[in-house]
Amino acid sequence: MKRSVTLSVNGATRTAEVEPRALLVHVLRDELHLTGTHIGCDTSQCGACTVLIDGRAVKSCTVLAAQAEGQAITTIEGLAPRDGLHPLQQAFWEKHGLQCGFCTPGVILTAVDLLASNSDPSEVEIRHAIEGNYCRCTGYQNIVAAIQAAAATLRGASAARAAS
Ligand code: FES
Ligand code: FES
Incomplete structure (x- = not known):
């Protein structure tokens, strides 16, 4: 029923x-x-x-x-604002963090959670955070690079807000 x-x-x-x-x-x-x-x-x-x-x-x-x-x-x-991409989406685009894209929504949302609690994660911390997200295409290296790039973007935006 x-x-x-x-x-x-x-x-x-x-x-x-x-x-x-x-x-x-x-x-x-x-x-x-x-x-x-x-x-x-x-x-x-x-x-x-x-x-x-x-x-x-x-x-x-x-x-x-x-x-x-x-x-x-x-x-x-x-996830994305009305007029563009979320910084993680932008970074995945720029750093070639995806190939077929099947895993990508899940990886990005896992990274959102990670960056909410850790604004500057190490490579080891990123790999640990996404260990429950399988990617059969990328070998993960560019995923890690994309998450690091997005983290830097978000830190910059946060610093700019604090200074204004
Ligand atoms: S479909 Fe949920 S973990 Fe694979
Ligand atoms: S990009 Fe194809 S499974 Fe991750």
């Missing part, structure tokens, strides 16, 4: 009729048509389904949609 779930997704309130067992990733993709959240495995390992829930990176295949009610969900579609 289906029940109504009300989710806050990318700043908007969205409602869907789903089975109680429905996973968040399936509701995002199939009911809300936010297909930037990918499914790359059925073992909760690949990280392609990562979203932010109240600012923390979470594999959305590990969460029931009903469990996410009342929390703020951000998918890759909600």
Whole structure:
């Protein structure tokens, strides 16, 4: 029997009729048509389904949609400002941090979580943070470079705000 779930997704309130067992990733993709959240495995390992829930990176295949009610969900579609790219998206573009792009939404959202708590992560810290996000294309080196570049951009923006 289906029940109504009300989710806050990318700043908007969205409602869907789903089975109680429905996973968040399936509701995002199939009911809300936010297909930037990918499914790359059925073992909760690949990280392609990562979203932010109240600012923390979470594999959305590990969460029931009903469990996410009342929390703020951000998918890759909600990350960029209206008029451009998020600094992480820009850095992935500039540093060639992606090839096929399948893993990229999950990696970027994991990096958002990392940079929120660590504005200047080392390479080791970045690699540790993204260890739950599999990439079969890049070899990770350019992903690390992109996250480092975005961190520098965000630190610069923060310093500029503090000085103004
Ligand atoms: S789809 Fe692979 S971890 Fe969620
Ligand atoms: S860019 Fe293809 S899986 Fe990461």
